[in-house]
Amino acid sequence: GAGVSQSPSNKVTEKGKDVELRCDPISGHTALYWYRQRLGQGLEFLIYFQGNSAPDKSGLPSDRFSAERTGESVSTLTIQRTQQEDSAVYLCASSGDMNTEAFFGQGTRLTVV
């Protein structure tokens, strides 16, 4: 596809369950970002992957959150033992290089009930 693809678009899960969110970046983009957007709030940085470098995980809010990326392709964000405060839209973005446009996916809306 031409853009950043995220799946699922919506996810409702029970408190305490694990969830996995997927991001397919634009082909050839070396940088990949995950952000969290709570209702009516700004974008909260979670994690950043750049090529084969060690990811910047400084934004992950707790050890229940983890993310992986296979080379320069798909990334998965995993939230273990979900809590109600994890409810948010999780946005993935990719860019071709530093200081170039970051293209966002449409996000995964996660609702923890």
Add this chain to the structure above:
Amino acid sequence: QQQVKQSPQSLIVQKGGISIINCAYENTAFDYFPWYQQFPGKGPALLIAIRPDVSEKKEGRFTISFNKSAKQFSLHIMDSQPGDSATYFCAATTGYALNFGKGTSLLVTP
């Protein structure tokens, strides 16, 4: 800590008016300042961006003004239209992760 501070939180402008959104930053290492536009249910999309070597950049009805000494930058939307109603985010980066402001919800009334 919020590295980029954005104001106002919400803004109502009449059609044809000028919408102005302001952002301020502290990190002088930031060297790329994009603005993103987000419609409900969509991901943010790049609107316009500026680097600190220029003081202004204009694209159509959208202008970024950049004041390096004051560490401030702003978005001006001229001749605002109802279709401009959206949430606008400023951001700044050193070439690493984008640091976003908290967003401005703009409503342009007919």
